Amino acid sequence: MSYLAGLMATAALLAPQDAPPIFQPGAPGQPSRIITADQALALARTSYTAEDVQFMQHMIVHHAQAVEMVGLLEARGENSRVKLLGRRIALSQEAEMELMRSWLIARDQPTGMQMDHSGHGMDHGSMDHSSHAGHAAAPSETPLMPGMLSPAQMARLAAARGNEFDRLFLTGMIQHHQGAIDMVGELLEHPDAGRDTLLSDFTNSVVADQSTEILRMQSLLSDL
Numbered sequence: 001m002s003y004l005a006g007l008m009a010t011a012a013l014l015a016p017q018d019a020p021p022i023f024q025p026g027a028p029g030q031p032s033r034i035i036t037a038d039q040a041l042a043l044a045r046t047s048y049t050a051e052d053v054q055f056m057q058h059m060i061v062h063h064a065q066a067v068e069m070v071g072l073l074e075a076r077g078e079n080s081r082v083k084l085l086g087r088r089i090a091l092s093q094e095a096e097m098e099l100m101r102s103w104l105i106a107r108d109q110p111t112g113m114q115m116d117h118s119g120h121g122m123d124h125g126s127m128d129h130s131s132h133a134g135h136a137a138a139p140s141e142t143p144l145m146p147g148m149l150s151p152a153q154m155a156r157l158a159a160a161r162g163n164e165f166d167r168l169f170l171t172g173m174i175q176h177h178q179g180a181i182d183m184v185g186e187l188l189e190h191p192d193a194g195r196d197t198l199l200s201d202f203t204n205s206v207v208a209d210q211s212t213e214i215l216r217m218q219s220l221l222s223d224l
Contacts, residue, residue: 048107051193056100057113058145059183059206063093063100065148066176069157073169078162082170082220089173089213096202103198147179163224170221177210177217 070090077083101111139151149157149172157168184203188194194203 048196048199049190049193051187051190052196052199053104053107053109054114055183055187055193056104056199057109057111059180060097060100060111061113062145062148062176062180062183063097065144065154066090066093066173067097068154069149069169069173069176072158073165076158076161076165077169079166079220079224082166085213085216085220086169086173092209096206099198099202103202145179145183147176147182149176167221167224170217170224174214174217174221177214180210181207 067090070086073083073086077086104111139155141150141152143150143153153172157165157172160168184194184206187203194200
């Protein structure tokens with residue numbers, strides 16, 4: 001169980017009478033005051049930035065591709081150890097996607113990834129439109145966002161089988177995990193971003209869990 005999952009389970013088990021008092025710091029020169037859990041939750045829901053919202057929206061899309069990769073692994077992979085790790089990754093990322101959607105919904109924010117007018121974040125080349133000659137365009141080598149596999153990489157993964165697939169899967173998922181870690185780093189470069197309590201716990205969990213999984217995948221890759 002990850003740190004974040006354990007924290008959430010512990011919080012769910014705490015009875016109201018067992019919960020310690022919650023203190024809200026006062027303004028300069030003013031005393032702190034005790035607030036209820038509902039008041040603390042309401043305050044927590046306002047302590048987020050536009051960058052926090054964008055991070056959660058983008059990370060949902062990022063996680064969804066990892067789950068898609070594991071779906072391909074089940075059908076095309078060969079190594080049982082790789083498949084076991086893949087299932088664990090999918091379960092973890094599906095749970096985190098639900099957490100991120102809940103975080104956004106609780107703050108009245110869209111759960112879909114938002115695009116600016118310049119199309120930033122959207123890889124138009126990844127769309128499989130027909131060319132002027134009537135032939136399907138080749139998949140783009142440009143990923144939707146850093147760390148994700150490009151449409152061309154996903155096509156090569158889907159075409160592979162057996163040991164070749166396992167190697168491509170591990171290489172791609174290492175890239176994918178590193179991309180998620182980099183996204184956390186980029187978020188925290190923004191002033192005041194990442195301070196929401198649940199978001200902070202989530203980003204810490206992403207870095208810790210995915211760093212550990214990268215080491216496991218590198219070890220598996222060396223054995224193939």
